[in-house]
Amino acid sequence: MSDQLIAACERVLALVGTDAEAEVTVSSGTETLTRFATSFIHQNVADAARRIHLRVALDGRVAEASGNQTDDDALSRLVRSTMDAAALQPVDPGWPGLAPAAPAPAVEHWDDATATAEPAERAVRVGDFVAAADGLETAGFCSTDGTAVAFANSAGQRLTGRSTTALLDGIARTGTADGSGRAASARIADLDGSVVGAEATRRARDATGAGDLEPGRYEVVLGPSCVVNILSFLAIYGFNGRAVDEGRSFARLGKAQFDAGVTLADDVSHPMAVGVGFDAEGTPKRRVELVRAGVTSGLVHDRRTAKALGAESTGNAISGAGPWGALPVNLVLEAGSSSSDDLVAGVERGLMVTDFWYTRILDPRTQVVTGLTRNGVWLIENGRVRRPVTNLRFTQSFVDALAPGALLGVGSDLTLVGGAAFGTSAYVVPSLHLAAWNFTGGARG
């Protein structure tokens, strides 16, 4: 497959010729998703996906285009229209040029069984999840993706990679409460519908009979999906070179902006990660440390923001990201040594939260975000879980939540969570115990 894709890249570069700088990405694979609700499979899809993306710079005049047809006529049209468009553009003073030839790290987050998984294999896992719910209503999905990608540019860079992802994510519902369970891996064999379904069922039953709680500031134990949500905002609006360049970011290099227990890096080579070893501009990925023991120590860049800030690209360009800038897609938050029970035991009076929902930023500089809890919240008193609580709305600065002194415990439960940064990434994180979280209202008003 890689040979075919790189050959397609070469065909496009040959059509562009030597008059322009050009970079080409060709990807191909299968994306599948089996969805269930009210305990039956109601949507089940597979896409034989293919994409050719071309960016050219004609004397600093830049245009890009994409298509999904690979016959000679289609590729010729793609090249011609992109070149024509570039010729009509003004010179782009921020054009950073092409990535130089350099090898990418040898990551191989690939599993043949996942790439070729049949719908029946996903249905078995869904069936196991439904059965584990023991009569409770269930909903969720099981997906398997396998994508190969090739990159080539007229500066001599040639790269190929491939990645698989398998996800199982669902809820069990008692009628008055929902509980969630999820698993993510590069290998479908790691997804056990019975285990994930049982976890969701336990949470749903434990969350049943919830009572209201007065809003206010509480200690919290946040599950991995909540932590991923927090990091997504820090990534998009904070550690992003573009946000820093535009003065919208909170990040201040060299400053102790976080608790000393926070060490955060973007690292596609992590054994639990998914993805390929280079970015949309053909820059090799590397481990980028963003926070070291609470001190902001790095930013992610694409070539444009790197040029603007006098830095080097970190291999975090995202295709189609446009004005958003670079994004870390493989964040890893360093785990601690506390078990889930230890985290709870350390709480004097607070809340244990499974998931966040519909989080939106009020101001990127302060990182004040509003959102709600979902799929299980429990009151903890004197180190013990006392009772389930109805969902709450919060309005909280995510930077303040992790500020020096605010991190009271870090879990050992390092977990890969897909769908980070609003669907584009997968982060590896533990649970966290935080000193304060500002709940501003009950979800029922």
Next chain:
Amino acid sequence: MEAALAAGARYADARVMDRRHEAMNARNGEVEGLTQDGSVGLGVRALIGSGWGFFSTPDLTREAAQAAGAQAAAIARASASVPGKDLELTPVEVRKDSWQNAVQEDPLGVPLSEKGDLLVGVTRTMSEHGADVALAGYDIWDTTKWLVSSEGHRIDQRIRECGAQMNATANGENETQRRSYPGIRGQYGTRGWELVRELDLPGNAARIAEEARELLTAPECPSREATDLIIGSEQMALQIHESVGHAVELDRILGWEAAFAGTSWLDLAQIGDLRFGSELMNITADATLPGALGSFGYDDEGTPAHPVDIVKGGVWVGVLSGRDSAALAGLSESGGAVRGDGYNRLPMVRMTNVGLLPGGSSLEDMIAATDDGILMDTNRSWSIDDKRLNFQFGCEIGREIKDGKCGRMIKNPTYTGIGPRFWGSLDMIGNESEWTFWGTPNCGKGQPGQIGHTGHPSVPCRFRGVRVGVRG
């Protein structure tokens, strides 16, 4: 479609979609990106028992199409291994038809240089008037699609859409303030480039940049448990979208979105009786509105576009539905609200043009009738729970209202509420001259994710006793 039937499907349809998308954006007086995307492909949907199967491919050869049909049926068979009740489809008249929306000026035919000059000009103006970051952009979609079904539908449509947006950000010591025009998501419609010309971006660039800068020194929105709140039509479009549009999607009500987008606080047993809001509240879902972003000739199941009453005189009376969800709910016909985002996405229930019918007041009347309140407009943040009940929305700009007059500017205005309580407090509603067909080009739903284009006719409104000024 024939291959899916041959492989055992009791119903099948197939859609070929050819879509071109062009987008350009500028920043601080420079064009920064021009993208032209094209995709063409085939998606086949097959129904076996309770399960749908969907397979899509960019290959349009006869062999690939037949393989896609067979794959769709095989996937549907796998679906049936975790079964529910057999899905039925509500009847729909079988049509053979062509449809396209009216366009005065083909947006893809407007020279790139002219479009670039527009974006460069307005971002330069914003920079000159105080914006630290000035952004502007446009999007154009040109979609042709062909539908065939095993019931005999043969429908082709060409839908052209476009729109534009710009915003100015001013950075303070520990905050950012932003003003957007004409709204946070711009303005989009099923129209040609004439829509963008009518927006008059150049005539508004200096103003929004100056307002963004002025917001940095404006006082904070006061925190009040209950106040009179007047909401401009752009923010009302978001209010309608989030707290009404998604709540009345029948797939959510049936629990089909429970694990992801969520469910709805609405119970089908109460349709026709449940009070959603005050008597002034009349909401329709109408895909026939000329130029609105959620308009089309037929949905992706071949159901002709038609208006559907959603809330009438404050009472909940209708839903957004497709043929399978309508049948399961016991409705006699589909609401014609099923669309897919591209050839490679399974069509699902999406909003059409879900909007508020105008009333008899004006924004001026509302201000004059308010002794002590706040005016907010232009959405900045939005969050709502998974039942579409509890919301908290923030706007870019607010104004104090005292003794019937608009007063000083306030920053970081937010308000929060519970859907039916909030809509029940609606006591003044804008008139037809203020009726604007707002277009939302980025409504996310479904797994795999789909981006929907929805329309939201709206007017300014006044609500009583609303909690405002929620802070972190």
